[in-house]
Amino acid sequence: xxxxxxxxxxxxxxxxxxxxxxxxxxxxxxxxxxxxxxxxxxxxxxxxxxxxxxxxxxxxxxxxxxx
Numbered sequence: 628x629x630x631x632x633x634x635x636x637x638x639x640x641x642x643x644x645x646x647x648x649x650x651x652x653x654x655x656x657x658x659x660x661x662x663x664x665x666x667x668x669x670x671x672x673x674x675x676x677x678x679x680x681x682x683x684x685x686x687x688x689x690x691x692x693x694x
Contacts, residue, residue, distance in 0.1 A: 628673065628685045636660075636677045648673070651693050659683065665693035 672693035
């Protein structure tokens with residue numbers, strides 16, 4: 628997933644969907660958008676933070692965050 632760091636948010640969304648992820652939740656935190664992404668096949672849950680239209684961080688979180 629590190630290949631998406633710094634990418635434009637719209638392009639990263641497309642890439643995440645192509646990799647089997649679906650967005651589960653979105654929140655605004657401290658002026659940034661944080662989207663929770665779930666991949667049912669790999670059972671992987673991610674928090675993806677976006678600022679100024681670009682991906683700033685991608686963090687794997689416990690699968691319970693995606694339910």
